[in-house]
Amino acid sequence: MSTDENADSQTDQIYLRDAFQTSAQATIVAVRDDAVALDRTVFYATGGGQPHDTGTLADGSGNEWQVLNVRKEGDLIWHWVDREPPSVGTAVAGSIDWGRRLQLMRTHTALHILCGVIWNEWGVLVTGGNMEPLSARMDFEFGPLPEGFAVRVTELVNSEIAADRPIEVSFLDRGAALADPELIRTKVNLIPPSVTNIRVVDIVGLDRQADGGTHVASTGAVGRFEITKTESKGKGNKRVRMVLHDA
Template identity: 35%
Template sequence: MTIELYKENSYIKECTAQIISVNERFVVFDQTIFYPGGGGQPCDQGTIKQDDEIYKVVKVKKIDGEIIHEIDRPLHDIQQAVIMRIDWSWRFQNMRYHTLLHVISGYLYQHYNASATSSQIEKDYARLELAFSPEIIGKIPFEQLEQSLKKLLAQPYNVHTKTMSRREAEQKEGTIKTIVNLLPASLSEVRIVQIHNIDEQACGGTHVNSTTEIGNFSIIKLQNKGATKRRIKIQLD
């Protein structure tokens, strides 16, 4: 089982790792700083260094509990340890976007009982889709949402992660219960991301430690995706 160092500390940029298994360009290590993607967040990018050889990490995926690193060519030595380095600018941008998506979904859940149905972080923007009750959607001042979010984030809030049992998570009020029900039945523990009293959610992704690190942002588009659904597109400055 690979130790997922990014879950313990999203700010680790480099580490050493031992090879567990190799299948041509696909490698599993004893530990990794590479996030394999999921929950709308793309996988990390970066390199793996072995002696003087540097290999580009093409893709990282989690398959049947294994984190598989696809590199640009086979390793020259399958016994020797490697040095992992992530593309920090890419990782940090995704951390900022991911945390902001939590803030938006938490704000809209608290004020308008919205349910986030999907999210995706792209290269230059992120999107969030939400469902609202038909009774309330016409009363929501979407044109003031950006201003309301920036007013909320004018104060700094810490972002915490913790692990709880699946049973405990299923008994929590709010949206955690919904997300937990979608997780594999074999998962006995759930990682929770909490942003003050703004949002508390089951999530395996990477986030900043404080909302001050999100920085400035804009809502660049609001789309109708049905009578009770809206898609919000955001862009970091």
């Protein structure tokens, strides 16, 4: 059962502007069953192939809740907790598990490097993907893979990591963003029509894409890239599985 909430409530997604902020003060604006919505949050909500953050919420009386799941529904970010949640209006401090977040940031950036390398080398679009901390898969619109594909891609990706390219985040009006075909690297445009201000992640000199995920500040922070397997997922769809190692 949900408590009453202000119809104008929305959650400020701090991580869209600053992926390195690990904690923030917030106020609970809605409660339902074992989840709370906050007016602002550093917790990434599952989306775009990137899993949610975990961490804690704590009030001023020494009570603490483990955050187990985070989802975006409408304008609110919901945080599922491990026991009966605090009430609407409670001030809490939200803190993410930074070790997990950093691994996901490294992984997400590695996928953008992979995408950029494949696009620049073969002009092939992404058809899907998913990630966990330090491991991921990405699907591409390939027919038969080129000879020596895994070796060549590994060499190119690790070269871009070694180049330590800076990563910049900006925001564009939807019309301007969608007018640039280079910004949408997926075969299907996954940006909801309701999103009018589109976030752009730019690995300077390599890859520039519309993206809502969290990333490291430069490619040098990713670590060493390794392809563990390539698979055929049907005609025109090939899967690349990868892991990251500490440099």
